[in-house]
Structures are given as C-alpha cells and as structure tokens.
Amino acid sequence: MMKSSRAFAALKLIGLLTFVGFIALPLIQMTGISFVATLAHPDAEVGTMTLRNYRAIWTDPNLRAAFINSIAYVLINICITVPVAIPAAYAFSRMSFVGDKHLFLAFIAFRITPPVVLTLPNFQLFSTLGIVNSVFGIALAHCLFNLPISIWILQGFISAIPKEMDETAFLDGYSRPRFIWKILLPQIAPGIAVTAFFCFMFSWVEVVFARILTTTNGKPISMALSALFGFQTDIGLVMAVTAASMIPGAVLLFAMRGHLSRGFKIGKV
Amino acid sequence: MKDRTHSGWLFVVPAALVLGFVGLIPLITVVNYSFFEIFILDSRFWIGTEWYADIIGSERFWASFGRSTLFSSVILTVQIPLGIAIALCIPRNKLWVGISLAVVALPLLVPWNMIPSLWLSLLNPENGILGRLLPVVGWPSDWKGSIPHTWAVLVVMDVWHWTSLVVILCYSALTTIPSSHYQAAAIDGAGPWQVFRFIQLPQLYHVLLMAILLRFMDSFMIYTEAFPINAGGPGGATMFLAVDLGEEIKAFNYGPSAARSVIYFLIILIVAWSFTKAQSKLDEKQPE
Numbered sequence: 001m002m003k004s005s006r007a008f009a010a011l012k013l014i015g016l017l018t019f020v021g022f023i024a025l026p027l028i029q030m031t032g033i034s035f036v037a038t039l040a041h042p043d044a045e046v047g048t049m050t051l052r053n054y055r056a057i058w059t060d061p062n063l064r065a066a067f068i069n070s071i072a073y074v075l076i077n078i079c080i081t082v083p084v085a086i087p088a089a090y091a092f093s094r095m096s097f098v099g100d101k102h103l104f105l106a107f108i109a110f111r112i113t114p115p116v117v118l119t120l121p122n123f124q125l126f127s128t129l130g131i132v133n134s135v136f137g138i139a140l141a142h143c144l145f146n147l148p149i150s151i152w153i154l155q156g157f158i159s160a161i162p163k164e165m166d167e168t169a170f171l172d173g174y175s176r177p178r179f180i181w182k183i184l185l186p187q188i189a190p191g192i193a194v195t196a197f198f199c200f201m202f203s204w205v206e207v208v209f210a211r212i213l214t215t216t217n218g219k220p221i222s223m224a225l226s227a228l229f230g231f232q233t234d235i236g237l238v239m240a241v242t243a244a245s246m247i248p249g250a251v252l253l254f255a256m257r258g259h260l261s262r263g264f265k266i267g268k269v
Numbered sequence: 270m271k272d273r274t275h276s277g278w279l280f281v282v283p284a285a286l287v288l289g290f291v292g293l294i295p296l297i298t299v300v301n302y303s304f305f306e307i308f309i310l311d312s313r314f315w316i317g318t319e320w321y322a323d324i325i326g327s328e329r330f331w332a333s334f335g336r337s338t339l340f341s342s343v344i345l346t347v348q349i350p351l352g353i354a355i356a357l358c359i360p361r362n363k364l365w366v367g368i369s370l371a372v373v374a375l376p377l378l379v380p381w382n383m384i385p386s387l388w389l390s391l392l393n394p395e396n397g398i399l400g401r402l403l404p405v406v407g408w409p410s411d412w413k414g415s416i417p418h419t420w421a422v423l424v425v426m427d428v429w430h431w432t433s434l435v436v437i438l439c440y441s442a443l444t445t446i447p448s449s450h451y452q453a454a455a456i457d458g459a460g461p462w463q464v465f466r467f468i469q470l471p472q473l474y475h476v477l478l479m480a481i482l483l484r485f486m487d488s489f490m491i492y493t494e495a496f497p498i499n500a501g502g503p504g505g506a507t508m509f510l511a512v513d514l515g516e517e518i519k520a521f522n523y524g525p526s527a528a529r530s531v532i533y534f535l536i537i538l539i540v541a542w543s544f545t546k547a548q549s550k551l552d553e554k555q556p557e
Contacts, residue, residue, distance in 0.1 A: 013358070025399070026429065027375060029390055088283070091280035103281060110292040117511075121299050122295045207493050208493060225382060235390065246378045
C-alpha cells in the first residue's frame, strides 16, 4: 500500500513537471529572443546579447505610453465592474425575483459573445459618445465579458456565507444595503480580490475591442505590439515588450496565490 | 432558500444597465443593419432577409461551421481531461501550490495577438526550439502546406493558452473538499480512482460545466489567435466562423457582416440556454 501510493505521488509529480515544461517552452523562446539584438543598431550588432530591447521600452515614448494606457484601462474596468457586480451577485445569490433566471441567461450570453460580433456597432456607439481613442472606452467595452464573470465568481463567494448571517443582521435592524456594506464586504474580501484578478487577466490581453477603439490614441500594449510589426520587424523588441507585459500579471498572480489555493467555488446558482 | 422579493431587481439594475449599454444596444444595432444593403452608413435600403438567406444557403458558412465545431470538440476532449489531471497533480504543500499555480497560469497573461507570434517563432526552423527539434521526428519544413500539421499547431497552441484556466478552476473547486471526506475514503480502503470518481469528481461538476461553457464558446469563436498562424490556410482549411466574420468586417460589408453577427448570436443564445438547463439539472441532482 505504502509503496504504490509513493509511486502514485511520483507519477503525479512527473505529470505536473511535464506540463510545466510544455507551458515554459514558448516562454523560454520568448525570453531568449528578447535579449538578442535582431536588427542592426549602432550600439549592438545583429545576434549579440543585449539589454537594449528592454531599455527601448523605457526610452520609446509610444511603448511607455502603452504600458500606462493598459494599466489605466484595466484599473478603470475593475473600478466599474466590481462595485456593479457585488449587488448583482448578492441578488442572484439570495433573492428570487421575476425574471431572475432569464436575466442570468442574458448575462451568460453576453459573456460568451465574442467581441468580433459587436465590433462595428460598438465602435459607432462609442465614437458618437466621444469615448474612442481613450482608455475609458476600452474599460467600458471590456465590461461585456468581465461583468458577467465577476457576478459569477462573487456569487460563489456570497453563497458560501451562511444565510443566518443575513437574518441576524436584519433582526439587528440592518437594511440590505447596509448589511452588504458593513458585514458582507469584509467577509467576501478574498472573493473581491479573486474577481479583480480575473478582470485583470481577461482585460489585459484582449485585442479585438482594444484594436477598434484605439485608432490614433490610447493604444494599449497589445496594439503597440501590433504596431511594431512591419517591413523590418525587430522581433527582439517585440519579445521584450511581450515579456515585460507579463510582469504585472505575474506579480499579481504570485500575490494572489494564497486566495487561489485556498479554494473558491463558482458556478453554483 | 432564497427570499422571494422583487426588490432583487434594484440590486441588478446597475449591472443590467452597463451590459445593456455595451451589449444590448450594439446588438440591436446589428440586428437593424442586417436587414439593409448599406453602401455608406447614411444611404441604405431595406432588403429584408436576403443576407440571411445568402449566408445560410452558402456552402462556405456550413464549411466554417463544421470546422469550428470540429475544432471545439478537439479542444474540449483535450483540455478538460488534461485540466482535471493537472489540477489533481498539484501538490498539497502550501509553498508549492502557489508556485505551481503561478507558473501554470502564465500563458493567460500573454497578449492574444502575441500567442501566434510566440508559436511561430518557436517553430521557426532557424532558431526556434521546436523548429530545430521537430524535423528529427519527421515534421516537414513546409508544414504550412499541410492541413493536419496546421491543425496540430492550432490545437497545441490553444491547449497551451487555455488549459491553465481549466486547471485553476478545477483546483479551486478541489480545495473546497473537506479533509474528512478523504479520511473516510482512506478508512474504507478506497484507491485513487475511487477517490476521484466518488469524492473529487462530484465536487467538480459545477465548475466543469462552467469550464466547458467558456472553453467551448471561446474556441468555437476563435479569432485573434487562429488567423496569423496560417492566414486561414492551407486552402481555407483553418477558416473558422469568427475568422469569416472578421474578414467581412475588414471589407466593410456592413449588411452581410451584421447578418452573420446575428446568426452567431443566435448560436450563442442556444449554447447559453443549454448551459442554464444543464445547470439546473445538476442542482436538482445535487441539492446542497
């Protein structure tokens, strides 16, 4: 018995390591190229090891702006999504009302609607309102998929809290909104962190809305990357920008590891 | 039990307003356009359901539909079992959990338009890690001319990109299983398979349903990542539904692209509806 369980554990470890190796392969390639000069520059010949690609991110005003734009729109998106999602998640978790099932269905349908389906009218709508070429436009457009996901995740966290807590609070004279603000929010704080992380993850890397909503200004990292492709593409620089674009997410991921590993249950309505 | 109260609407109004603005209004606009012939947006005339008839009647649409269905089926058969397996392999030690999850999730952080670039440079015969290794096992240097090879690249790329999401979702659900369940299983002398079948898998049903929904729909409508690999080739063998739509939009065919969008949205509605049905079935079976 002991022996077979040890063999099983070894098998699990091998499986995990193989998968990690597979995940790492393109990333190793990316990191490798990012340190090589792939176009002739006055200070570096083609094929030499250099840090100039990473330096270029800092010195090129377009690239610097792209990082600032990406961070800005993701933060705005989280600031819209989370406060709007919390009451909705609470309602779906605790109350039943006319049309709740249909509304939830509509929310799911919008989550799985690919942005390409709505690109044209979205662009028109946003340009009529004058929010194209700005980080605010992208932030708002990304609510299409981030809001339903957020409601979903938060609802899982709220449903995990015993309902007696609500009832005791109501007996103590709390109204629902005050209960959510004073008692529920501190309880679901890890859930809010996980939600914000998922919003970040889906929004940071999205390109379809980002492309149509930023033609001249407000370009995020993904679009700055597209702009780097041309007749002579400096692939080293492209890889360096890609690698650098993953750093904020990786830091967040590491900071979130406790919450992710403590476990949360989503998908239960 | 949920409270039966219509004040629930007050809590969902903000979310409904935001989604109405970014989702419903554009959708209604698209439905409206789909019935018109539009040269420029100010001059258009009504043509009824002609675009719909064109699309539904075209072989090209059904070919793309078939390809997307096949692609999604392959993706689900690989990613869902693989995601569960990897989630089960993640160690219980606290430090290693964090590190494993962080490493596994890295592909989710790559900008989508760079995913094909990463894989193309990995397959580059001159300096790519795989590009130099694969010819040894018979990988052709002109793989872009071969349908199975192009498909293989797309599938492996998507598995690389998205399996992590399944792993994270499954892992998070697995950790909610109380350790008393495992102790009881150990006392009964249950083997790893029985533990999986009767303790772990039932805990995963809900989260798996969600993972299947997300992975099915996102691979069914794969767009950004699919085109740059081989420009839909060879011979249109990797033209998927969303790629077709993207091409229409790039050509400024407002009417046909709108009609196409509406058809796609109907597919989406059917999928979302089946999902909610499956979910309530699951709730009946597993009342908690």
